[in-house]
Amino acid sequence: MISLTFIILFIFCLAIAVASLLIGYKFTNTYNDKFHRNYFYYLITFFAFAFYGVLVQILIHAILPLIDSESGVIETILNFLPVLSTPFLLVSWVMLIKMGYSLVEVKERRKELNIHLTVFILLLFLMGCLYFLFDSNTNAYPEKIVYIEIGLMTVIELSYMFFFARTVLQYSKKKNISKNKIAKNFMLFLVLGSLVRGVVLLFMFTESWSWILIPLVLIYFLSNFVPLLYLYRKADIAFIPIYAEYPNEEKKVLLFEKYQITKREKEIIEQMCQGKTNQQIADTLFISLQTVKDHTHRIYTKIGISSRLKLVQMING
Numbered sequence: 001m002i003s004l005t006f007i008i009l010f011i012f013c014l015a016i017a018v019a020s021l022l023i024g025y026k027f028t029n030t031y032n033d034k035f036h037r038n039y040f041y042y043l044i045t046f047f048a049f050a051f052y053g054v055l056v057q058i059l060i061h062a063i064l065p066l067i068d069s070e071s072g073v074i075e076t077i078l079n080f081l082p083v084l085s086t087p088f089l090l091v092s093w094v095m096l097i098k099m100g101y102s103l104v105e106v107k108e109r110r111k112e113l114n115i116h117l118t119v120f121i122l123l124l125f126l127m128g129c130l131y132f133l134f135d136s137n138t139n140a141y142p143e144k145i146v147y148i149e150i151g152l153m154t155v156i157e158l159s160y161m162f163f164f165a166r167t168v169l170q171y172s173k174k175k176n177i178s179k180n181k182i183a184k185n186f187m188l189f190l191v192l193g194s195l196v197r198g199v200v201l202l203f204m205f206t207e208s209w210s211w212i213l214i215p216l217v218l219i220y221f222l223s224n225f226v227p228l229l230y231l232y233r234k235a236d237i238a239f240i241p242i243y244a245e246y247p248n249e250e251k252k253v254l255l256f257e258k259y260q261i262t263k264r265e266k267e268i269i270e271q272m273c274q275g276k277t278n279q280q281i282a283d284t285l286f287i288s289l290q291t292v293k294d295h296t297h298r299i300y301t302k303i304g305i306s307s308r309l310k311l312v313q314m315i316n317g
Helices: 002-030 034-066 071-084 086-103 110-135 141-175 180-204 213-222 225-238 249-258 263-273 278-285 289-303 308-315
Strands: none
Touching: 002 034, 002 213, 002 225, 002 308, 034 086, 034 213, 086 141, 086 180, 141 180, 180 213, 180 225, 213 225, 225 278, 249 263, 249 308, 263 278, 263 289, 263 308, 278 289, 289 308
16 A cells, blocks of 8 residues: 555656646746746756655655664664755755846855855754764664754755845845846745745654655645746746847748748747747737737647747747
8 A cells, every 4th residue: 555655646746846847947948047047957956855855765764664674774774865865955055046146137146155055065064973973872863863854954945045035135126127026926935835845844754654744745846836836827927038139031931931830820920039928929919818829839839849949049040
């Protein structure tokens, strides 16, 4: 029963991760700016940790007690896994800092970035020292090391989230950008997700296998899907899609003839090359947003591409 339950759980988590990465990849091909690239890398490293540091640990937690193995070996494996998966967290937190600067369109401060990396390395070193300290005292180590690991990871992540939130709030006011409200809401969703993950980890890593772990794991994976979904729904308002800086008319005519582009599809391609969002195209051509999306899908299918970035590259001189 445990194996079947874990397989179902794994499929759901994989679906969440794949959907998130596909949306993130679509962002990079539609907007092609620094923020969306950093966000895509952040999602990759987050879900890498989620699978390696969370899901795999739960699997081992469920299987190892069924194996004829010494209790000390089981506890060592279970408690040391989060330490081994910290490189994924390191990259995701660095991407989080870079996301903050790129979201509000200000230049990164290398000095502040280096300070945060130094703090992380020191805390990671402290985590390792505590691990070996408790390992030398077998009576104290098994029950306490998990709490220490989770506590340190949560504190570090919240520190980086605080820095991200401070950057967004500080510079969005100074820049007076039109996407202020969306940036703040996105920041709020990320911070709340981080808080939820801290609570969820406490239960997941300290309880034996039970049915309560299923919703907890799903909540952990969804904690980063919710802000992504919010940004996806608001992307056309907050960001300017990639556009053709140097459109080549000859290439455009050849493209239209080769792939038998209709008159309406030509109009939409012209609008896309100007950097207009789907909603702006719909308003300009007096058609619905869904109609724009349908035409765009047909255009991509005819040409054999999957993104606005590819279309622009074909038309640019």
